[in-house]
Amino acid sequence: MSEVISFKVSRELKKKVDELKGIIDWPSELRAFVEKRVREVERSLVIRRILDRTPEKILPAGSVVKAIREEREGA
Numbered sequence: 001m002s003e004v005i006s007f008k009v010s011r012e013l014k015k016k017v018d019e020l021k022g023i024i025d026w027p028s029e030l031r032a033f034v035e036k037r038v039r040e041v042e043r044s045l046v047i048r049r050i051l052d053r054t055p056e057k058i059l060p061a062g063s064v065v066k067a068i069r070e071e072r073e074g075a
Contacts, residue, residue, distance in 0.1 A: 005034070044068065 009017070017026065047064050 040072075 020026075047068065051064055
């Protein structure tokens with residue numbers, strides 16, 4: 001079963017969104033964006049949990065941050 005998420009935008013943005021109806025499938029676009037963003041944040045949380053438990057001897061300082069930056073820049 002699906003749930004509804006709603007949020008407010010400026011009138012100017014709403015007008016532009018309305019003008020692009022039929023050109024852009026807004027529900028699919030927004031669903032895909034939210035799914036991607038949730039995956040990114042979940043991945044970051046897992047990395048933080050790992051870092052909290054991992055001694056610096058195993059992972060060099062900054063290596064996870066570097067990996068995250070590289071992934072974001074590549075996306």
